[in-house]
Amino acid sequence: MLDTLPAQRSDSATPVIAGIVCALVGFTSSFAVVLTGLRAVGASPAQAASGLLAVTMLQGLAAIALATRFRIPITIAWSTPGAALLAGSGAVSGGWPAATGAFAITGILIVATGLWSGLADLIARIPTTIAQAMLAGVLLPLCLEPVRAVAIHPWDVLPVILVWLVLVRIAPRWAVPGAFLAASIVIGVELARTGTSFGDHRMLPALALVAPQLSVQAVLGIALPLYVVTMASQNIPGVAVIRGFGYTVPWRPSMLVTGAGTVLGAPAGGHTINLAAISAALAAGPDAGPDTTRRWLAATSSGITYLALGLSSAALTTLVTLAPSGVIETVAGLALLGALSGALQGALGGRGPGNAGVAETTAAVLTLVVAASGTTIGGIEAAFWALLAGLAARWWLLRGVARPTGH
Incomplete structure (x- = not known):
């Protein structure tokens, strides 16, 4: 009997460790x-640090609340594709207050999705090819940043890329964290060389609150695309990932908690919290132990770890602010390569036969090109016009074209 105690303790620790890894990797x-996304839409360094603090703490609290209430491994994350969308959008009319207003509208839409099934059905009706093409177009310029940075600052950037390449081969899960560690060393060397000190910069976490403002351009150019990207690339895939491990996600409570959390975090600069997608497998899968009834502990420990990580938000923002040009952009671009690959496959990999398949591909490519262009029309960002152009082109090209059953 005594011989079984170490094994029991090990089994108990497994989901906790899996949750910690899930949060650290995420x-x-x-x-x-x-x-990068928050700074692009007008946040100052202090406001960006506040936004990072807000989403980190709120997703931690949401994960703890949902996991302990339903006893299933529901993990919560920020919307990385949504942050990429912000990075490609740039400042909007009304500045940072208008951006936070768009974040609040996104949260309200997520709450409405939980309350009204018709809105979820409407999102589900957006063709996957169009939604993924819009995301791919948003991600593409960011994923090109490492290439540009190598040409301008090779000695700062190449070590980061080399570490990433090595880890992609031997430990893929830790490739991007390893790249960030390499970037931190590069930043430290540069600061030592230039004699720059951290003394004049904020190192302790603090919220920088702002009164959100409503702007038509921000709602159309940020809120609606952010909502679509979050639902299509985070919430819906997140449900599928958890379902794949035998769990049923409580849809309405999950949407209400994450939507309300997004609204609550908006004045502090938090852009969106949502169901985790890729990292969800770390807490819901075999890595969290053989006992499926105890994997909810992994989601809880991930939430607690996020609360601890939130305390580093100001220090990390200072590190990013002091980084040599191109270094952090390289880390961000490398971090998004996997998402870009998935988006491209979703946009172009499911082409059907005949003229219908050609029409689907053409509409998807048009969506991608418009989104990647970064063009602003009437103060409204490219992501909105990409979605509109793709849907319109798909409708026109498929008029009267026979589609295979199931399309």
Whole structure:
């Protein structure tokens, strides 16, 4: 009997460790994308640090609440594709207050999705090819940043890329965190060389609240695309991932909690919290132990870990602010390569036969090109026009074209 105690303790610790790994990988793999996105839409360094703090703490609290209430491994994350969308959008009419207003509208739409099934059905009616093409177009310019950075600052950027390449081969899960660690060393060397000190920069976490404002351009150019990307690339896939491990996600409570959390975090600069998708497998799958009834502990420990990681938001923002040009952009671009690959496959990989398949592909490519262009028309960002152009082109090209059963 005594011989079984170490094994029992090991089994009990497994989901907790899996949750900690889930949070560490999720945070270090994409926080640079979040900071890049918030700065792009007008946040100051202090406001970007506040936004990172808000989403990190809120997703931690949401994961703890949902996992302990339903006893299933529901993990919560920020919207990395959404942050990438912000990075490609740039400042909007009304500045940072209008951007936070768009975040709040996104949260309200997520709450409405939980309350009214018709809105979820409407999102589901957006063709996957169009939604994924819009996402691919948003991601593409960011994924090109490492290439541009190599040409301008090779000695700062190449070490980061080399570490990433090595880890992609031997430990893919840690490739982006490893790239960030390499970037941190590059930043430290540069600061030592230039004699720059952290003394004049904020190192302790703090919320920088702003009164959100409504702007038509921000609602159309940020809120609606952010909502579509979050639903199509995070919430719906997140449900599928957890279902694949035998769990049923409580849809309405999940949408209400994450939507309300998004609204609550908006004045502090938090852009969106949602169901985790890729990282969800770390807490819901075999890595969290053989006992499926105890894997909810992994989601709980991930939430607690996020609360701890939130305390580093100001220090990390300072590190990013002091980084040599191109270094953080390289980390962000490398972090998004996997998402770009998935989006391209979703946009172009499911082409059907005949003229219908050609029409689907053409509409998807048009969507991608418009989104990647970064063109602003009437103060409204490219992602909205990409979605509109893709849907219109698909409708026109498929008029009168016979589609295979199931399309």
